Every structure is written in C-alpha cells, then in structure tokens.
Amino acid sequence: EGVYISHTIESILVNNDGKQLLCEIFYLYGVMLLLLDYKIGGKVREHLIVSYIRYKGAGEQHTVEITSMCRATGYVLDKPLPESYPVQYFNRVPVDKEMIGMLIGRIRSDDIYQMSYNYPAPEHRSTALSIQAQSLYILLFFRPEILREERPVMREIVDKHFADNWVINYYMGFTVDLVVAWGSFKAASAAIQGTIAVENVAYYQKRMRASVKTLNKEIAGYLREGVLTEQYVLDNIHSLMLPKIREANVVLRWFMLHMTRGPALRRVAEPFKKSYEVVETDINADEILTLLLQTAQLEFSLKAMFVQFLKEKPAKWEKAKQLGSTKMQKLSTYFSGDDVLSDNVRVAQLESWFSDISERITSLEYNDSTSASRKIQKLMKALENVQEFHQIDSNLQVVQFIQDTRQLLRQMIRYINIEYKVLITIGTVGDLSYAWELMSSFGCFVPEIQNKIKRNPHLAIQMRSAFVKLASMLELPCSRIDQAAQNGD
Structure with a gap:
C-alpha cells in the first residue's frame, strides 16, 4: 500500500x-x-479557530493540526x-x-x-x-x-x-x-x-520604453481600416504580427508589474529607491494604457479572423487545389495536339510534364504543413522555370495559365499558415492574469481608462477587447480541471 x-x-x-x-x-x-x-x-484566524472550538468542542478530527497551521505568523x-x-x-x-x-x-x-x-x-x-x-x-x-x-x-x-x-x-x-x-x-x-542595480534597471527600462513608442505606432497602423485583410494577415502573421504581439505583451508585463508597486513596499525597499524611480522615467500610464488597448484590439481581431479562417480552410484549400490541377491538365491537353485550339501543337515532353504537375498538385494535403509547403515551393519554382521555354514564353495564353496556377499555389501556402497553433500562441502570450489583482483591488489604470473614454468615447469599443483579454485569468485556474474532465470522458 x-x-x-x-x-x-x-x-x-x-x-x-x-x-x-x-x-x-x-x-x-x-x-x-x-x-x-x-x-x-493571523489574529482573525486565531479568533475564528477559538470560536469554532468553543462551539464544536476540541474533539473534532484534525483540530490540533489545523490550529497549529493557522496560528498567527507575525505577518x-x-x-x-x-x-x-x-x-x-x-x-x-x-x-x-x-x-x-x-x-x-x-x-x-x-x-x-x-x-x-x-x-x-x-x-x-x-x-x-x-x-x-x-x-x-x-x-x-x-x-x-x-x-x-x-x-x-x-x-x-x-x-x-x-x-x-x-x-x-x-x-x-x-x-x-x-x-x-x-x-x-x-x-x-x-x-x-x-x-x-540602477544601471541594469536603466538598460531594460530604456529598451522597454523605446518599444512602447514604436509598438504604439505600428499596432495603430495594423488597426487602420482596410489593413487586416485575409491576404495581408496570412502573409504576415508569423513574420510581423505575432512578433509584435509577443513584444507588446512582454513590455506591458514589465511596466505593469514594476510601475504599480504600493507605497508600503517602497518604504521597505528604501535603499533601492533610485532603481524604482528609474522605471518611471520618460513613460506615463497613458502610453501603457494605449498599448494595452491597441494590443487587446489586435489580438481580438486576429482571433476572430482565424476562427473564421479555420472553418473555411478545407473548402478553400480544395477549391484552389482543384483549379490549379485543372489548369495544368488543360495545358497538358493543349500540348498533346488534341485540343481544337492548339493549332496542331504537339510537344510530348510538355504534355507529360504538365500532366505530372497536375497529379502532384492533386496529391497535396495540408495536414502535414511542412511537407506540403516544401512541395508547393518546388512546384512554383518548376512553373517559373518552364516559362523560359520558347514553346511557352511566346504563347500568352499558356503563360497566363502558368501564372494563374502559381498564384493559386501561393494562396495554398497562405492557407497552410491557418493553424490552430496561432490561436494558442495569441492566447498564451496575451495572458493578462498577472494584472487582475492590481486592477480589481487597487484600481490601477482605472482613472486613466475613465479619462480616456471621456476624451474619446469611441475607445469604449476597444474596452470590449480589453475585457476579453482580462478574461484569460478565468481560464488559468480551470485548465487542469478541464484536462481532467476530458481525460475522464
């Protein structure tokens, strides 16, 4: 046992x-x-225990252990x-x-x-x-x-x-x-x-402060109307947007934790007062709050888009694959000489080559994203090279078919970037549970939020995204409970 x-x-x-x-x-x-x-x-706990023992008696199970554990600590x-x-x-x-x-x-x-x-x-x-x-x-x-x-x-x-x-x-x-x-x-x-140490704090504060100013401009650019299109998001989600979201959340975390210390702690840590003062040099709560609201809005928009992308991904992938395969099959038929519009053009090597390309496009599957992406890039390179043949570059219709197919393959690469892992990454790096107690109990940033909304009522829309971001704290303590429930099922 x-x-x-x-x-x-x-x-x-x-x-x-x-x-x-x-x-x-x-x-x-x-x-x-x-x-x-x-x-x-401690005193409240001791009074509660004394009251309980007087009411229930000292014979209750584990009374001694609980009394020992709950007595005052001096804190x-x-x-x-x-x-x-x-x-x-x-x-x-x-x-x-x-x-x-x-x-x-x-x-x-x-x-x-x-x-x-x-x-x-x-x-x-x-x-x-x-x-x-x-x-x-x-x-x-x-x-x-x-x-x-x-x-x-x-x-x-x-x-x-x-x-x-x-x-x-x-x-x-x-x-x-x-x-x-x-x-x-x-x-x-x-x-x-x-x-x-002052020099260490100054180094990181300078880096974080510069990031705040840069990120506020860049994220505001993403949030302009007409920027977050499907093509732009899928082309730049990994190279631009996720790195900016990571950096923004790292900077927010650093400033929100280090700028919102209570006055009692400041008194206790008096020898390091200068280091604490360095944290707030050339930065104000309004800049931090702007970054918080804009980052929350960007995360909210990208999450909504990727949820929709994931629903549409299979249908869009199949449609692009079918169109690309069909265009290659038509070119194969064209170079076979059997097409009524081919003017007796017959090139057996090109007929076989385009037929093979059509089959390879048909065989593509997005489940293995790495393999599919590599195959698509090879196909695009092959189609680019084949355009140099004199039988092809002199025929505008054939060139157009090849360019259309390359565009479809490029679109398929975009669809490969539609992964559930993107939603997980945004949710993980966007966690704001570390600020819950600061905001709910100590009212950090609450006056600043109220003042910003008074000056610009349209910011109330961004507050929805901020509340969704704050809601991440509800998921954290339940994650293991959810896992246990899933395993039980």
Missing part, C-alpha cells in the same frame, strides 16, 4: 506532464498558505516582513524536502512548460519562463538553505529567471517584490541585487 510499482519519482520527472503536476502540487499548497495569511490576518499587511518569512509558516506541515530539491533542480535545468515555441526570441526568456519562475519562488521557501547559503545556485536561478525582473506575479495577479521577499536570505538577497 502506498507503493507504485510502475512509476518512480525519477520516471515521473522525465515526463512533461508528470514534472508539471508534481511542481504544481507543492506550488499550489504554498500559494494557499500565503493567500490565507494575506487575505485573513501584518503594509508592515515589514517577519524574519525569514514564510519559512517557519511553511514548515508547520512537513513535506518531502528531497522531492522539493529534485523539483527545483528540474526547474533550474529545463523549460518544463515548453514555452520556447511561444517566445522564441532570447530577449523574452524571462517571460517565457515566468510560469515556472512563480513555482520556483514558492518551492524555494520549502528549502530555505538554498536561499540562505547556496550563492552559486541562487545566482544561476536569478540569471535564468529574474535577470530583467524583480516584481513577479506568483498567482492570479498577486505580486511580490523579490527584493523585499528575499531580504532576510543572504544568498538570495545578494543574487537579486544585480537585477535591481
């Missing part, structure tokens, strides 16, 4: 889903403890953190330290959520690893000796996950300043000081 013959911890950690789920077990346990302390103060909102908080709090219910160490090691070495597909650019690495970084932040409190003593390990962790950010979202918009949270831990505090 309690022994699994077919699985070990090592085998589970090799499996992608296995290591994710193991991390999330301890991560969510730690999050529950932190939010319990944050939302229901008080807007006050300096207790020494080494929340290590003693996390130790109230023992966990397997060795397993925690293995999980931390796996996070240090791997991209456990495989987010590099959604964030291929190296400058977006910390955002790509942000999901596992929030797990790592929680797990380290179960192994405080790493935070206190293991300087090389903490240096490696900070360089990989926190090189350009020190205010992180650890769950659904609840944020933490690592300078404050790690202030009592010598190795961790020393490691994060490189990130918070």
